[in-house]
Each structure stands twice: as structure tokens, then as C-alpha cells.
Amino acid sequence: MKIAFVGKGGSGKTTLSSLFIRRLAASGAPVVAIDADINQHLGAALGLDESEAAELPGMGERLSLIKNHLRGSNPRITSAETMIKTTPPGEGSRLVRICDPNPIYDACARPVELDGGAVRLMVTGPFTDSDLGVACYHSKTGAVELFLNHLVDGRDEYVVVDMTAGSDSFASGMFTRFDMTFLVAEPTRRGVSVYRQYKEYASDYGVALKVIGNKVRGDDDLDFLRAEIGDDLLVTVGHSDWVRALEKGRPPRFEHLEESNRRALHALHEAADATYELRDWERYTRQMVHFHLKNASGWGNERTGADLASQIDPDFVLREQLAAAV
Numbered sequence: 001m002k003i004a005f006v007g008k009g010g011s012g013k014t015t016l017s018s019l020f021i022r023r024l025a026a027s028g029a030p031v032v033a034i035d036a037d038i039n040q041h042l043g044a045a046l047g048l049d050e051s052e053a054a055e056l057p058g059m060g061e062r063l064s065l066i067k068n069h070l071r072g073s074n075p076r077i078t079s080a081e082t083m084i085k086t087t088p089p090g091e092g093s094r095l096v097r098i099c100d101p102n103p104i105y106d107a108c109a110r111p112v113e114l115d116g117g118a119v120r121l122m123v124t125g126p127f128t129d130s131d132l133g134v135a136c137y138h139s140k141t142g143a144v145e146l147f148l149n150h151l152v153d154g155r156d157e158y159v160v161v162d163m164t165a166g167s168d169s170f171a172s173g174m175f176t177r178f179d180m181t182f183l184v185a186e187p188t189r190r191g192v193s194v195y196r197q198y199k200e201y202a203s204d205y206g207v208a209l210k211v212i213g214n215k216v217r218g219d220d221d222l223d224f225l226r227a228e229i230g231d232d233l234l235v236t237v238g239h240s241d242w243v244r245a246l247e248k249g250r251p252p253r254f255e256h257l258e259e260s261n262r263r264a265l266h267a268l269h270e271a272a273d274a275t276y277e278l279r280d281w282e283r284y285t286r287q288m289v290h291f292h293l294k295n296a297s298g299w300g301n302e303r304t305g306a307d308l309a310s311q312i313d314p315d316f317v318l319r320e321q322l323a324a325a326v
Contacts, residue, residue: 006181084142
């Protein structure tokens with residue numbers, strides 16, 4: 001299952017994504033956690049100290065390795081240099097699984113021990129101004145999108161991506177790569193406006209979107225979110241002494257998280273799992289192709305000097321059953 005956490009800076013998105021990751025790990029599920037936010041804080045939220053977080057290998061700096069592995073023997077992709085962040089897989093491409101070892105995990109993933117389990121953590125690496133352009137095919141998030149495009153994941157295994165709600169994911173199509181998107185919104189006009197922007201753009205692509213109301217202090221905040229968001233509001237979260245201890249570098253065991261917050265995480269888990277039966281791999285593949293053609297004509301062909309539309313394999317559909325052949 002592919003799950004995204006989005007939200008404006010300061011909304012609590014990274015904290016909530018880290019709590020959800022802990023929830024999944026405690027259940028015994030295999031988890032790959034990816035920090036694709038402009039501000040790289042997921043490692044710290046999972047308990048790494050500053051030096052450990054700084055030593056995590058960035059996916060953006062290993063983009064050539066990622067491209068070379070994923071293109072495999074696909075005859076439609078003549079070189080790694082002609083792959084852009086939207087390049088879809090085809091016959092001969094190498095697909096990746098959440099549990100199976102591969103060179104991308106060897107180069108980019110590091111194990112993080114959590115209460116009751118461990119997760120693989122990958123990070124895009126620090127962002128610079130040159131990484132933030134929509135037409136920048138070597139953007140750090142491009143490595144994440146390529147990984148997701150070639151991922152064949154199944155029930156009860158999870159990739160959780162800590163993202164932003166920024167326009168770059170809309171331009172590339174990465175926002176369509178997830179079974180469930182959780183948007184973290186504060187009970188403010190700004191928090192609601194981020195939700196409305198995301199909802200409006202994502203509605204045409206069948207994106208499953210639910211809202212987590214964060215920093216809710218009372219009935220007035222709750223009534224505001226219910227009035228502005230409606231049925232998309234899944235759960236609300238208030239103050240947490242457990243989170244405050246985590247932010248001080250002294251997290252209690254996860255089993256001591258407040259009961260109300262444990263119930264909220266359970267609801268997130270159930271909502272994400274419910275999307276499994278709704279999976280449509282043909283639509284998923286069509287969306288990859290749609291955004292690849294859009295990016296190819298918009299900037300990719302000029303940047304690479306190649307006709308990137310020729311990379312599309314018209315007979316290929318990414319689906320879970322392909323994993324057995326990889």
C-alpha cells in the first residue's frame with residue numbers, strides 16, 4: 001500500500017506520518033518510509049539524532065544508480081540519461097518490491113529500529129533552490145517518483161511518503177501514485193485552503209483523500225473543521241504529551257501513546273487498508289503515461305534530446321501479479 005502525508009509547513013505532517021509509521025511497524029507490517037519533504041525531518045521524528053539523520057544517503061545523489069537499475073533491459077529506454085522522473089516501466093524494466101532486496105535499498109535505505117519492529121528509511125536528501133523547479137528533471141523528488149512508478153506492492157505492506165502539498169507533485173503526477181493520501185490540516189483558514197487546493201486538483205484523478213485535523217483544542221476547532229471539510233475529515237488530534245517527549249529527545253515506548261491518539265492511528269490504518277480493494281492498475285498505468293507525455297512535451301524532450309513518448313510500452317500494465325516474474 002502506498003500512502004502519502006501532505007500538508008503545509010508546521011501543520012504537524014511529519015510528526016503524524018512518523019506516528020503512523022510506528023503504528024505499522026508495531027503491527028509487524030513491512031514498511032518503507034520515505035522523506036520527500038523540502039524540510040528533511042522524518043529521520044529525527046523516528047528517533048534518529050542529528051548526526052545519524054545527516055548521514056542518511058540521499059536518493060537524489062544516487063539518481064543515476066536508481067535509473068540504471070530500474071531501466072533494466074527495457075529496449076524503449078536507450079540510456080539512463082533519457083529517463084526522467086515520470087518515465088514509466090515497460091517490458092524489461094526492473095520492478096521493486098517492498099520486502100525484497102535490491103540495489104536501490106542497498107544504496108539508499110537504512111534500517112531504523114522502532115518499538116516492536118524496524119522500517120527501511122529513505123530520504124531525498126537536502127533541497128537547494130535549483131531542485132524546486134517544476135521542469136527540473138533531476139529534482140530530488142524525481143528519484144522517489146521513479147521508485148514508486150516501478151513499485152509492485154501488495155496487501156499489508158506499506159510505503160509511507162512524507163511529502164509537501166506543493167505544486168511540484170501536481171506537475172509530475174506523483175500525487176496520483178498513492179492508494180491513500182492523508183492531508184494534515186490545522187483548524188485555520190490557511191489549513192482549510194490547502195485542503196481545498198489539493199482536493200480541487202486531485203478530484204479529476206480518483207485520488208483517495210482524507211483529512212487529519214491537527215492541533216484541535218476544543219469543540220470550536222472541531223466544529224470549524226467539520227463545517228469546512230465535511231466527510232473528508234477522518235480524525236482529529238490534539239495535544240500529546242508523548243509527542244512532546246519525543247520532541248525533547250526522550251520518547252516513551254510507543255505503547256504508552258495516549259489512547260485517543262492510538263484510536264486515531266487505528267482509523268488511519270483501517271482507511272488505508274480499505275483502499276486495497278479499490279485498486280485499478282490499468283488506471284494507475286494510464287495516469288503514469290498521461291503525466292509522462294505531459295512532461296515529455298513540456299520540457300523532457302528538449303532537456304534530453306530524445307522523443308520520450310517512445311519510452312511508453314502500449315501493451316504494458318503494471319500490476320501486482322508481475323512481482324512473481326521479477
